[in-house]
Structures are given as structure tokens and as C-alpha cells.
Amino acid sequence: MPALDNFWAVIPAGGAGTRLWPLSRRSSPKFLHDLSGSGQSLLQDTWTRLAPLAGDRFLVVTGRAHQHEVREQLPAVGPDGVLAEPSPRDSMAAIGLAAALLERADPDAVMGSFAADHVIRDDDAFGESVRLAVGAARDGWLVTLGIDPTFPSSAFGYIHLGDDLAGHPGAYAVREFVEKPSTATAETYLATGDYRWNAGMFVVRPAVLLDLLAEGDAEFAATLREIAQDVSRLDELWPRLPKIALDHAVAEPAASAGRVVVVPASFGWDDVGDFDSLAALLADVDANPDAHGPRVLGDASLVRSVDSTGLVVPRSGRVVAVVGLDDIVVVDTPDALLVTTRAHAQQVKQVVTGLQQDDRGDLT
Amino acid sequence: MPALDNFWAVIPAGGAGTRLWPLSRRSSPKFLHDLSGSGQSLLQDTWTRLAPLAGDRFLVVTGRAHQHEVREQLPAVGPDGVLAEPSPRDSMAAIGLAAALLERADPDAVMGSFAADHVIRDDDAFGESVRLAVGAARDGWLVTLGIDPTFPSSAFGYIHLGDDLAGHPGAYAVREFVEKPSTATAETYLATGDYRWNAGMFVVRPAVLLDLLAEGDAEFAATLREIAQDVSRLDELWPRLPKIALDHAVAEPAASAGRVVVVPASFGWDDVGDFDSLAALLADVDANPDAHGPRVLGDASLVRSVDSTGLVVPRSGRVVAVVGLDDIVVVDTPDALLVTTRAHAQQVKQVVTGLQQDDRGDLT
Numbered sequence: 001m002p003a004l005d006n007f008w009a010v011i012p013a014g015g016a017g018t019r020l021w022p023l024s025r026r027s028s029p030k031f032l033h034d035l036s037g038s039g040q041s042l043l044q045d046t047w048t049r050l051a052p053l054a055g056d057r058f059l060v061v062t063g064r065a066h067q068h069e070v071r072e073q074l075p076a077v078g079p080d081g082v083l084a085e086p087s088p089r090d091s092m093a094a095i096g097l098a099a100a101l102l103e104r105a106d107p108d109a110v111m112g113s114f115a116a117d118h119v120i121r122d123d124d125a126f127g128e129s130v131r132l133a134v135g136a137a138r139d140g141w142l143v144t145l146g147i148d149p150t151f152p153s154s155a156f157g158y159i160h161l162g163d164d165l166a167g168h169p170g171a172y173a174v175r176e177f178v179e180k181p182s183t184a185t186a187e188t189y190l191a192t193g194d195y196r197w198n199a200g201m202f203v204v205r206p207a208v209l210l211d212l213l214a215e216g217d218a219e220f221a222a223t224l225r226e227i228a229q230d231v232s233r234l235d236e237l238w239p240r241l242p243k244i245a246l247d248h249a250v251a252e253p254a255a256s257a258g259r260v261v262v263v264p265a266s267f268g269w270d271d272v273g274d275f276d277s278l279a280a281l282l283a284d285v286d287a288n289p290d291a292h293g294p295r296v297l298g299d300a301s302l303v304r305s306v307d308s309t310g311l312v313v314p315r316s317g318r319v320v321a322v323v324g325l326d327d328i329v330v331v332d333t334p335d336a337l338l339v340t341t342r343a344h345a346q347q348v349k350q351v352v353t354g355l356q357q358d359d360r361g362d363l364t
Numbered sequence: 365m366p367a368l369d370n371f372w373a374v375i376p377a378g379g380a381g382t383r384l385w386p387l388s389r390r391s392s393p394k395f396l397h398d399l400s401g402s403g404q405s406l407l408q409d410t411w412t413r414l415a416p417l418a419g420d421r422f423l424v425v426t427g428r429a430h431q432h433e434v435r436e437q438l439p440a441v442g443p444d445g446v447l448a449e450p451s452p453r454d455s456m457a458a459i460g461l462a463a464a465l466l467e468r469a470d471p472d473a474v475m476g477s478f479a480a481d482h483v484i485r486d487d488d489a490f491g492e493s494v495r496l497a498v499g500a501a502r503d504g505w506l507v508t509l510g511i512d513p514t515f516p517s518s519a520f521g522y523i524h525l526g527d528d529l530a531g532h533p534g535a536y537a538v539r540e541f542v543e544k545p546s547t548a549t550a551e552t553y554l555a556t557g558d559y560r561w562n563a564g565m566f567v568v569r570p571a572v573l574l575d576l577l578a579e580g581d582a583e584f585a586a587t588l589r590e591i592a593q594d595v596s597r598l599d600e601l602w603p604r605l606p607k608i609a610l611d612h613a614v615a616e617p618a619a620s621a622g623r624v625v626v627v628p629a630s631f632g633w634d635d636v637g638d639f640d641s642l643a644a645l646l647a648d649v650d651a652n653p654d655a656h657g658p659r660v661l662g663d664a665s666l667v668r669s670v671d672s673t674g675l676v677v678p679r680s681g682r683v684v685a686v687v688g689l690d691d692i693v694v695v696d697t698p699d700a701l702l703v704t705t706r707a708h709a710q711q712v713k714q715v716v717t718g719l720q721q722d723d724r725g726d727l728t
Contacts, residue, residue, distance in 0.1 A: 022685070306714045319700040319727055321386075321715040324708025330701075336683040337696055339703055344688025350670045351685040363683055 001127070003055035004134050006108040010098040011046055012091055013062040013070060013116035018364075019274040019345065021352045022336035023313055026364055031116035032069055035272050037282060037297060042272070043116045047074055049123045050114065053130055059083060059101065060116070061094040086238045091200070092249040093241040096213060096220070099206035100228035110137045112203040113246075119281055121268025129265035133203035136168045141261045142212060142254050143203040144174065146196025148266035152186035155273060157198040157247070165261045174260040177252050196264055199271070202246065212250045212259065217242065220249070275329045276345035279311035294322060294330075310342060336363050365491070367419035368498050370472040374462040375410055376455055377426040377434060377480035382728075383638040383709065385716045386700035387677055390728055395480035396433055399636050401646060401661060406636070407480045411438055413487045414478065417494055423447060423465065424480070425458040450602045455564070456613040457605040460577060460584070463570035464592035474501045476567040477610075483645055485632025493629040497567035500532045505625045506576060506618050507567040508538065510560025512630035516550035519637060521562040521611070529625050538624040541616050560628055563635070566610065576614045576623065581606065584613070639693045640709035643675035658686060658694075674706060700727050 013031050017024030024030035031043040038045055047058070058081045062070045067084040074082070083101075085094060095113050102109045112130055120126050133143040146159040157180055162173035177198060181189065189195035202209075214221035220242055227237050242249075254260045270281050282295040293305040294312045302314040304321040310328035314320045320332050329345065331338040340348060352364045377395050381388030388394035395407040402409055411422070422445045426434045431448040438446070447465075449458060459477050466473040476494055484490050497507040510523040521544055526537035541562055545553065553559035566573075578585035584606055591601050606613075618624045634645050646659040657669040658676045666678040668685040674692035678684045684696050693709060695702040704712060716728045 022683075304715050304718055306711050306718075307708070318698070319719070319724070321700065321702045321704075321712075323702070323704035323711050323715060325703065325705060328703065330703050332701055334682070336685065337694070337701065338685045338687070339689065339692065339694050340685075340687035341689060344671070347670050347687050348685075351668050351687060354668055354670075355683070360683070 001052065003057075004053050004110075004131065006057075006106055006110055007054050007130075007134055008057040008059060008098075008102055008106070008109050008111045009047075009050040009054035010095060010102075010111050010113040011043070011050075011058065011060045011116045012094045012113060013043055013060055013066065014085075014088060014091075014094065015117065016364075017117065018352045019348050020272070020278070021348055021364060022333045022338050023315065023331050027065065028069075029066065029117070030272065032066070032073065035278060035281075035297065036119050041073055042119065043070065044073055045119070046114060046116050047077070049120060049126055050112075051076070053112075053127055056081075059098045059111075061085060061098055062116075063088060086235050089238065089241050090243045091246045092213070092220070092244045093224075093238070095202075095246050096210065096224045096241075097227060099204075099209045100224040101231075103206040103210060103225070104228050109206055110134050110203065111206055111209075112201070114201050115199075115271070117272065118199065119270045119272055123267075125265070125267035129263050129267065130203065132168070132170045133263045136165060136171045136261050136263070137203045137205055137208075139167070140205065140208055141165075141171075142208060142251065142259055143171070144251065144260060144262050145199060145201040145203075145265045146262040147199050147269045148264065149186075149190055149195065149197050152183050152190050153197070154180055154183045154186055156180060156271075158186070158189055158195045159198050159262050161194045161196065161262060161264070168261070171261045171263050173258065174255045174262045176255050177247060196262060197269070198247070199269055200247070202251070209250065212254045216249060216253055274345035274348065275311060275331070275340065276342040279327075279329065279342050282311065294328065365416065367421075368417050368474075368495065370421075370470055370474060371418050371494075371498055372421040372423060372462075372466055372470070372473050372475045373411075373414040373418035374459060374466075374475050374477040375407070375414075375422065375424045375480045376458045376477060377407055377424055377430065378449075378452060378455075378458065379481065380728075381481065382716045383712050384636070384642070385712055385728060386697045386702055387679065387695050391429065392433075393430065393481070394636065396430065396437065399642060399645075399661065400483045405437055406483065407434065408437055409483070410478060410480050411441070413484060413490055414476075415440070417476075417491055423462045423475075425449060425462055426480075427452060450599050452607075453602065453605050454607045455610045456577070456584070456608045457588075457602070459566075459610050460574065460588045460605075461591060463568075463573045464588040465595075467570040467574060467589070468592050473570055474498050474567065475570055475573070476501075476565070478565050479563075479635070481636065482563065483634045483636055487631075489629070489631035493627050493631065494567065496532070496534045497627045500529060500535045500625050500627070501567045501569055501572075503531070504569065504572055505529075505535075506572060506615065506623055507535070508615065508624060508626050509563060509565040509567075509629045510626040511563050511633045512628065513550075513554055513559065513561050516547050516554050517561070518544055518547045518550055520544060520635075522550070522553055522559045523562050523626050525558045525560065525626060525628070532625070535625045535627050537622065538619045538626045540619050541611060560626060561633070562611070563633055564611065566615070573614065576618045580613060580617055638709035638712065639675060639695070639704065640706040643691075643693065643706050646675065658692065 017030035160175040162175040165171040294310040306323045308322040313331040327342040381394035524539040526539040529535040658674040670687045672686040677695040691706040
């Protein structure tokens with residue numbers, strides 16, 4: 001299949017991945033790491049998945065601290081394809097900047113925004129969903145991909161599907177975006193069959209996105225367009241931009257106004273939010289899931305286990321022995337070691353917060 | 365209190381401490397380490413405890429690989445006080461060699477043999493017990509110290525007490541030594557009040573020990589005395605010595621013959637056999653046992669814990685974070701990391717065996 005005409009892949013590459021400490025750090029966030037066992041980083045996986053659709057039309061938006069490593073990891077993108085934010089200002093500013101630049105660069109552009117740190121199992125199915133979404137986006141819709149939920153997660157927001165979208169088989173109106181529900185509420189969502197996970201994937205014409213933003217915050221959209229007109233003013237204007245997520249700034253109000261459509265998709269998606277989901281992911285992709293012992297992300301010859309299951313990440317070169325522990329998580333790096341369980345994976349954040357409070361932010 | 369006349373402290377310093385891997389190694393066994401949190405090694409603790417009783421009369425018997433470090437750790441003992449075994453031949457050969465040398469050096473010697481890797485909490489009470497034992501040993505008895513059992517352990521042998529020893533208040537005849545019992549049998553022992561733990565502590569005149577040995581194995585005793593007569597023959601004669609524990613070679617048969625007495629003692633004893641007992645030991649000595657978090661052997665500032673208990677040994681300089689784990693054991697060394705639980709502490713041996721089988725004996 002050829003690349004999609006005028007389709008631009010936008011990759012916001014931000015976030016520290018605090019719950020994946022000490023593997024993920026502020027200085028080396030999770031998108032720079034191989035968490036899927038693919039042999040390349042999540043960022044490189046994202047590029048690999050999008051290159052057949054976008055050709056050489058990429059814009060990666062990342063923090064200044066990471067721009068060098070992003071360029072090293074993505075030589076094919078080229079220096080102009082990597083935008084460095086002066087400071088983190090959440091997803092609306094990052095994706096909005098890309099939209100403003102593309103609006104000027106290519107009047108026929110359709111952009112698709114996909115986070116740098118998600119895992120997708122079926123790249124072909126992903127590509128099919130994006131093609132559908134691009135078709136609807138060309139007609140002026142803000143299109144989101146809605147992931148088939150595989151369990152009643154309370155960790156993700158949901159998209160409530162409405163009617164079929166005329167002229168675009170496979171696409172549906174969005175009734176509303178709903179915030180992370182309780183597990184019980186999520187169960188009722190799954191029972192209806194009308195809800196999908198919101199993975200923050202948007203396909204849209206840049207001008208449409210900015211015009212939708214302007215309806216709620218005209219100055220925000222105008223400032224983004226000013227920057228695009230004269231990028232030498234980036235440092236001056238950037239601090240004026242509100243810190244807000246694209247979901248809140250655009251997607252939710254636009255859905256209420258009937259301007260958003262969704263392409264339901266099932267290509268095996270995970271945001272690898274914590275070590276529990278990482279362990280599940282590696283168990284899924286493991287060639288031999290019945291094998292004894294914990295899953296290993298890295299050099300399995302370093303891991304010695306006796307009567308144990310879970311996840312071991314040996315990243316310091318040392319031997320790691322695990323004895324008599326189920327669903328254990330051991331992450332061994334050169335300057336810090338984490339031991340927890342899959343069930344307590346969310347609490348890892350507390351360690352990072354504690355280190356920062358105790359002037360050990362150097363380790364985070 | 366002055367030192368005891370002609371009392372010699374014999375310290376067999378051997379054993380790899382396999383169940384304390386990776387803290388204890390063949391190349392660096394547990395007696396060379398600070399496991400009690402005292403600030404000095406178990407070997408140095410043993411010297412400190414015995415010096416008030418023995419003055420400068422020490423014989424430490426250790427492996428050739430460790431003689432250098434033993435001498436460094438015990439400068440007060442002097443080079444002649446450290447005997448290097450050509451090869452490990454179990455406790456009868458090691459302690460018997462010391463006995464043969466002392467028999468020649470000091471006709472009035474009484475020797476007390478105490479392992480280099482045990483922890484004793486009350487050094488004064490220990491000293492009192494040894495004084496009692498020395499009195500009985502001067503009268504020709506093989507005297508053992510019998511530890512008040514604090515729980516029905518299946519990990520120790522027991523000493524069955526008999527009648528009072530006339531002329532030596534506080535000493536009793538030994539009916540028999542019994543091998544490690546089941547927990548149920550141990551419970552019946554404790555209920556009678558007539559059983560003590562066998563900690564392998566013996567006080568005896570050297571000639572008495574060798575003569576008792578000769579009753580069962582005349583050649584063994586004769587060979588030890590030949591070595592003492594001409595120590596230049598050590599390498600030649602040593603390999604002829606049987607590999608047998610002193611308990612089996614002398615103590616058990618002598619008890620059957622009514623030649624052994626016991627001084628019951630309660631001074632807080634532990635052989636620190638595994639990480640479970642090490643964790644219990646550190647919980648006991650902790651100044652603030654109600655404190656949250658795991659016990660730490662080493663620099664507590666390296667350990668970050670959230671909702672966890674157990675034992676952390678941070679020995680690599682790295683930060684160790686433990687989240688949501690009860691009775692966890694984490695031992696962090698520069699080349700190997702162990703994660704287990706107190707309940708599985710015995711299985712650590714399997715890791716060591718596995719490493720040796722897989723040509724990673726360098727780590728053991």
C-alpha cells in the first residue's frame with residue numbers, strides 16, 4: 001500500500017513515565033526504551049508503524065532535554081521533523097504547535113497524532129484504521145480511534161459511540177468522551193458494546209483542529225498561529241500557552257457539538273502505564289507463555305529464578321536471583337533497584353515522589 | 365574479671381554460608397561480614413567476646429584462602445594464632461589440630477571452641493557460662509554449652525540433660541545428643557524442659573579431647589599429634605584425616621559413655637543460618653522495633669520503602685526501593701542481587717547450586 005497523500009504523522013513524545021521508575025526517568029522517559037521486547041524503543045516502534053502511512057512526513061514534538069536522543073533514534077525523520085518544546089505545556093500546546101506549522105506548510109494536510117510510548121500489536125490493522133480515519137478527516141471531522149476494550153479498565157477514559165457516519169463505513173458519531181470510570185461503571189459500558197477506550201489518537205485537518213480550539217480559546221489558537229508564522233518567537237510566546245490536555249481543550253467540547261467521529265479499532269493496544277501492564281504485555285507476546293519463571297525484559301541469562309513468576313528487568317549487567325515470589329517485579333538498573341509486585345505497581349509513583357522530596361531527584 | 369588461667373580460645377572459621385548468598389560467598393564467607401550490625405565482622409565479634417576470658421591465647425583455624433583476611437581482621441591474635449588448613453576437612457580435623465598443638469604448648473591448657481560465625485547477644489552471660497564450663501573441663505570432662513531453646517526449631521540438634529554434676533553447680537550430665545528433630549518432636553522436647561540446643565560449643569582439656577577421639581579412631585588422633593610434633597608435615601599428613609564433624613567423632617560416643625557434661629546457658633544465641641534468622645536477629649536488636657519498613661543491614665539512607673517489611677541489605681551503593689511487600693528479603697551486592705522472602709530463605713541454596721552447575725561458580 002502506498003503512503004497516504006498529504007498525511008502527516010505527529011508524535012508527541014513527552015511524559016516521564018513515573019510509574020515505570022527506575023526504568024523510565026525524567027532524563028530518559030519510557031518512549032526512549034525498548035519495553036516491548038521488539039529490539040527498538042517505543043518511539044522507534046511508533047515511527048516504524050507510521051512510516052508506511054506517512055512516508056517522510058513526520059513531526060515529533062518533544063522536550064528540549066530529549067531532542068538530541070530523539071534525533072539519534074530517528075535519523076530518517078531529519079532535524080526539521082523534531083520540534084523541541086521550550087517547556088512542558090501539556091498535549092494541546094504540543095499538538096497545536098504541530099497543527100499550526102502544518103497548516104502553513106501544506107494546505108491539504110491531514111495530521112494524525114499518536115503518542116510515542118504506546119504499544120500496538122497489529123501494525124496492519126492499525127494502518128487500516130488510520131486510513132479510514134484520514135478519509136473522514138478530509139471531510140472536516142475531528143476523528144479519533146476508539147480501542148475495543150478487552151476488560152473493564154478504570155485507568156482509561158471511554159468514548160461513547162453514536163450513529164453511523166454517512167459516507168464513511170466503519171466510522172461513527174461520538175456522543176461524548178467520558179472520564180475514567182469506576183470498574184463497576186466500566187462493566188456497564190462494556191455490556192452495551194457502545195464504548196471504546198480513548199487512547200488519545202486523533203486524525204484531523206490542522207485548520208479544523210485550530211478552529212475548534214479557537215471556539216473555546218481564541219487567544220490560544222491565535223498564539224499558536226503566531227508562532228508558526230515566525231518560529232523565532234517560539235521562546236517568547238510559548239510560556240503564554242495554557243497547560244491543558246487536547247481532550248479537554250478540544251475533543252470534549254467538539255463532541256458535545258457533534259463535530260467528532262470515531263473509528264472503532266482492535267489492533268491490540270497498551271499504554272504500558274505501569275509494570276503490571278508491562279508484565280501482561282510481555283506475557284502476551286512471549287513465544288512460550290507456559291514457560292516457568294518470570295518474564296524477562298532484557299538478557300534472560302542474567303536471571304535465575306526458583307518457584308517465581310512476574311517480571312524481571314535486568315539492566316545493570318548483574319545476576320538477579322528471585323526465589324519463591326509470585327507476580328514479583330524486579331527492575332535492576334545501575335543506580336537504582338525497584339522490588340514490588342504487579343498488584344502494587346501503581347504505588348511506584350510514591351517512591352519517585354519521596355526521592356524528589358528528599359533531594360534525590362537525580363535518581364528520578 | 366581477670367582472664368581464665370591457661371584458657372585458650374579456639375575459633376574454627378570455616379563454612380561458606382551458602383544460604384546467605386550473595387552476601388556470603390566461598391571467597392568471602394559470612395564470618396568475615398558484619399551481620400549483626402555491630403560495626404565489625406562476626407569473627408571480630410567472636411574475638412571481642414572471648415578476649416576477656418582468654419587474654420591473648422587464641423587459635424583461629426581457617427582455610428588458606430581466608431588466612432590473610434582473618435589476620436587483617438584480628439591483628440591482636442598475631443600470625444602464630446592463625447592456622448591455615450591445607451583443605452577443608454570438617455570440624456574434627458580443624459579443632460583436633462588446635463587441640464594437638466595446645467597439648468604440647470601448654471600442659472595445663474583448657475580449650476574452648478566457638479564458631480566464628482555465631483551471634484551472641486549477652487557477652488557477660490556468655491562469659492559466666494564459659495567460666496563454669498572451664499571449671500568442669502579442668503576435672504577432665506568434655507563440656508558443652510547447651511542453649512535454652514526459644515522455639516521448637518527443627519534446624520538445630522538438641523542436648524538431652526541428665527543429673528546434676530556433683531561439685532559443679534550449674535553443670536549437668538548429658539544423656540545424649542539428638543539430631544535435628546521434626547518440629548513436632550522439638551515441641552515435646554521443649555515441654556520436658558530437659559533439652560537444650562547444641563550450638564557446637566565445647567570446652568575441654570586438649571588431651572581429653574584427643575584421647576576421646578583415639579577411643580573411636582586411634583589413627584586420627586595419632587596423626588593429629590604427629591602434625592603437632594612437626595608442623596612441617598602438615599601438608600603431607602592433613603589429607604589422611606577423615607572428614608567428620610566433632611559431634612559424630614567424639615561428642616556423641618562420649619555422651620553415650622557418660623563422659624560429657626553440659627552447662628545450660630541463655631545468652632541469646634543465633635547461628636545466622638539464613639536470611640530469615642538474620643531478619644529476626646536484626647528485628648531483636650533494633651533500637652526501635654516498631655519502626656515502619658524493613659530492617660536494613662547497612663546504610664539505611666539507601667533504602668526507600670512503601671508498605672513493606674522484611675530485610676534489605678544494600679551493599680552496592682545503589683538506592684533500593686521496596687513497594688508493597690511483606691517479609692521480603694532483598695540483598696543487593698555489586699555483582700549479584702537476591703530477592704526472596706523470609707519463608708523461602710532456605711531455598712537460596714538452590715540458586716547457588718544452579719550457578720555452580722551453569723559455570724557461574726565465580727558468583728558463589
